[in-house]
Amino acid sequence: xxxxxxxxxxxxxxxxxxxxxxxxxxxxxxxxxxxxxxxxxxxxxxxxxxxxxxxxxxxxxxxxxxxxxxxxxxxxxxxxxxxxxxxxxxxxxxxxxxxxxxxxxxxxxxxxxxx
Amino acid sequence: xxxxxxxxxxxxxxxxxxxxxxxxxxxxxxxxxxxxxxxxxxxxxxxxxxxxxxxxxxxxxxxxxxxxxxxxxxxxxxxxxxxxxxxxxxxxxxxxxxxxxxxxxxxxxxxxxxxxxxxxxxxxxxxxxxxxxxxxxxxxxxxxxxxxxxxxxxxxxxxxx
Numbered sequence: 001x002x003x004x005x006x007x008x009x010x011x012x013x014x015x016x017x018x019x020x021x022x023x024x025x026x027x028x029x030x031x032x033x034x035x036x037x038x039x040x041x042x043x044x045x046x047x048x049x050x051x052x053x054x055x056x057x058x059x060x061x062x063x064x065x066x067x068x069x070x071x072x073x074x075x076x077x078x079x080x081x082x083x084x085x086x087x088x089x090x091x092x093x094x095x096x097x098x099x100x101x102x103x104x105x106x107x108x109x110x111x112x113x114x115x
Numbered sequence: 116x117x118x119x120x121x122x123x124x125x126x127x128x129x130x131x132x133x134x135x136x137x138x139x140x141x142x143x144x145x146x147x148x149x150x151x152x153x154x155x156x157x158x159x160x161x162x163x164x165x166x167x168x169x170x171x172x173x174x175x176x177x178x179x180x181x182x183x184x185x186x187x188x189x190x191x192x193x194x195x196x197x198x199x200x201x202x203x204x205x206x207x208x209x210x211x212x213x214x215x216x217x218x219x220x221x222x223x224x225x226x227x228x229x230x231x232x233x234x235x236x237x238x239x240x241x242x243x244x245x246x247x248x249x250x251x252x253x254x255x256x257x258x259x260x261x262x263x264x265x266x267x268x269x270x271x272x273x274x275x276x
Contacts, residue, residue, distance in 0.1 A: 024167055025131040057163050058228055062221040069219055086156065093231055094224055095213050 044076025173199025
């Protein structure tokens with residue numbers, strides 16, 4: 001299953017809804033293109049909704065980290081919402097759960113950008 | 116090779132599609148061998164990471180080089196070999212992705228994931244001169260519930276960060 005991405009405005013936060021697999025190749029490339037595109041549009045508050053992402057490999061993890069760093073370098077924030085169990089477990093064993101801000105409900109996640 | 120060992124091998128092109136192909140092939144073998152969903156996920160992920168390693172680091176994404184994937188199904192475990200045509204590497208030279216200074220690295224987690232998800236893992240010097248990843252998982256005990264994984268490090272840590 002390939003990766004799909006749609007994004008929607010939520011005030012000054014851009015929410016990106018991903019669905020599918022974030023893996024080496026098209027999945028990772030789409031994630032990179034999406035985040036870089038938002039930064040080019042001066043959108044630096046980004047919430048990635050991963051509710052429908054059921055699989056991510058090391059390439060996808062690397063792309064998440066790359067996006068996180070790129071947004072931070074623009075003084076922005078990239079946060080994660082609705083992790084599936086597999087993605088959550090992977091972020092935990094790689095210790096990235098301590099790096100990313102992870103939320104389980106969207107209103108709280110959106111409010112956190114302005115706190 | 117023991118007489119009851121089933122052996123399967125395939126030569127893969129150095130291209131992204133080979134990663135999915137290898138994963139799918141090994142998943143079919145794992146399912147047929149009786150592994151549960153969790154273990155199939157771990158085996159599939161490990162094969163992905165092994166072939167990604169061969170594709171990117173071993174063969175440097177050069178299309179004239181090959182990746183050799185082999186699966187042995189013995190009476191007690193599934194053994195997977197991934198061989199590339201690179202120059203090889205030593206496990207001791209691989210940086211720890213959990214070290215503070217490497218946490219934000221965009222690469223270098225594949226070996227860690229294979230070690231975490233499989234029961235046995237090693238990197239040998241292959242017949243091609245490249246690296247040969249050898250990893251295995253014990254077959255589920257007869258009559259065990261196939262839904263949960265058996266053996267290997269749990270993908271879920273004991274304590275949430």
